[in-house]
Amino acid sequence: MPVIFIHGVNNRKEDPGYEAQRLITARFLKKHLTGAKINGKTLGQFLPVFPYWGDLGISFAWKMQSLPVAGAEELGPAVEDNLRPLVASLYDAVADPASVTDAPLLKLAQHSFPRAIDLLAQLVLSSAAPEDAEAASDFVFQAQEYAAQFEDPKVLPPWLSKVKNDPQFIDALFGALQDQAQQVTGKPDTDALGLADAFSNVVSRLADMFKKATKEVATATLDRVGDYASTKLLAWSRASLNATLGRFTGDVFTYMDSRGQAGAAGPIPSLVLTDIIDAVDAQPDEPLVVIGHSLGGVIAYDLFSHFAPELKVDLFISIGSQVSHFEEMKLFKQRRLDVPGAGGAKMPKPANVFEWLNIYDPVDIFSYACEEVFEGVQDFDYDTKTYVMKAHGAYFEQARFYERLRIRINEL
Numbered sequence: 001m002p003v004i005f006i007h008g009v010n011n012r013k014e015d016p017g018y019e020a021q022r023l024i025t026a027r028f029l030k031k032h033l034t035g036a037k038i039n040g041k042t043l044g045q046f047l048p049v050f051p052y053w054g055d056l057g058i059s060f061a062w063k064m065q066s067l068p069v070a071g072a073e074e075l076g077p078a079v080e081d082n083l084r085p086l087v088a089s090l091y092d093a094v095a096d097p098a099s100v101t102d103a104p105l106l107k108l109a110q111h112s113f114p115r116a117i118d119l120l121a122q123l124v125l126s127s128a129a130p131e132d133a134e135a136a137s138d139f140v141f142q143a144q145e146y147a148a149q150f151e152d153p154k155v156l157p158p159w160l161s162k163v164k165n166d167p168q169f170i171d172a173l174f175g176a177l178q179d180q181a182q183q184v185t186g187k188p189d190t191d192a193l194g195l196a197d198a199f200s201n202v203v204s205r206l207a208d209m210f211k212k213a214t215k216e217v218a219t220a221t222l223d224r225v226g227d228y229a230s231t232k233l234l235a236w237s238r239a240s241l242n243a244t245l246g247r248f249t250g251d252v253f254t255y256m257d258s259r260g261q262a263g264a265a266g267p268i269p270s271l272v273l274t275d276i277i278d279a280v281d282a283q284p285d286e287p288l289v290v291i292g293h294s295l296g297g298v299i300a301y302d303l304f305s306h307f308a309p310e311l312k313v314d315l316f317i318s319i320g321s322q323v324s325h326f327e328e329m330k331l332f333k334q335r336r337l338d339v340p341g342a343g344g345a346k347m348p349k350p351a352n353v354f355e356w357l358n359i360y361d362p363v364d365i366f367s368y369a370c371e372e373v374f375e376g377v378q379d380f381d382y383d384t385k386t387y388v389m390k391a392h393g394a395y396f397e398q399a400r401f402y403e404r405l406r407i408r409i410n411e412l
Contacts, residue, residue: 002279003049004048006296009295010247016126023133024137027141028399029291041285058250109160110160112153117143125397143173144400148403167204167207174200276288287315289314297318298323304353307333327373347373363383
């Protein structure tokens with residue numbers, strides 16, 4: 001500590017996968033950022049702090065009864081909403097979608113092993129009940145660390161050629177994870193063995209659900225649509241898409257309407273600032289790293305520039321965020337209407353922020369570049385290799401994202 005992760009919109013503790021996602025993010029951050037040198041200080045062992053403001057976000061008086069009753073379902077009535085975008089991702093990745101229905105995970109792994117692990121991780125995290133959160137995060141962490149060895153599409157796990165279907169793929173993957181753990185420790189890893197015993201049945205059940213959804217889409221959609229890659233949004237019914245966008249815009253409006261003023265901060269900035277100050281007080285000699293995802297980056301910028309300009313931030317990392325977009329619209333509390341002006345000047349970064357990295361995925365429609373709007377910020381793009389609606393949160397499920405983030409931090 002202190003590494004602070006400010007979440008973005010559409011995060012609620014009661015949602016499936018929330019706790020598992022928080023745990024996997026913490027585990028990746030601890031592994032890949034520990035020891036980083038930032039502003040002349042070394043980041044020691046830390047436990048990330050996750051200010052939770054979701055309960056202060058939007059609520060809907062009639063529980064979204066304003067949405068029209070869904071009409072014809074693009075992917076057939078048997079396909080659950082959470083599986084639709086995953087099926088879309090699979091079909092957009094392979095050349096012959098009709099060939100994948102009998103073993104979709106295996107076929108995708110043969111095409112791109114990391115993408116198969118990404119899809120499986122998304123399936124696990126989006127479905128994880130609170131009681132499965134720790135096992136789900138352990139599985140995703142171990143699987144993503146293993147998949148990072150096979151970024152080159154010409155390099156595949158040696159066991160992959162021997163498996164014939166998805167159940168064999170799952171069994172072989174868990175075996176490989178146990179072998180990986182044993183190679184690191186030199187002895188059988190009890191956590192990995194326990195994970196296989198406790199969680200392989202859950203993963204197998206989810207894989208079977210995905211296989212059934214893939215077959216349903218093949219019979220109900222592909223013949224009619226033809227070229228599935230013509231749109232990735234076919235995977236969403238209007239109800240599920242509007243629910244996501246409803247919370248997105250609703251949380252933004254709620255924050256903007258209730259954020260308050262310097263000296264009288266509203267509930268969301270007050271909560272986040274309190275958690276940051278408590279973390280700094282607990283470990284004052286450590287560098288302060290603040291990570292803001294989506295609206296979390298906007299909240300962080302408001303804190304640095306308006307609510308708490310005395311706060312010394314060694315590294316600000318905005319990920320999939322709209323900071324520059326809000327600045328272009330002059331929506332921050334601390335704003336200068338004379339910039340850019342006739343000379344095209346940029347906004348200076350807050351003086352209390354020593355370094356600022358901004359990360360975006362070109363496929364993530366909610367992420368924005370910052371270098372052309374702010375001085376003193378470094379942009380870099382990261383390809384999550386996923387579909388439009390998932391890209392906004394996919395950064396934090398992928399080991400390769402944290403590996404590349406650490407490289408960028410080392411280059412500061």
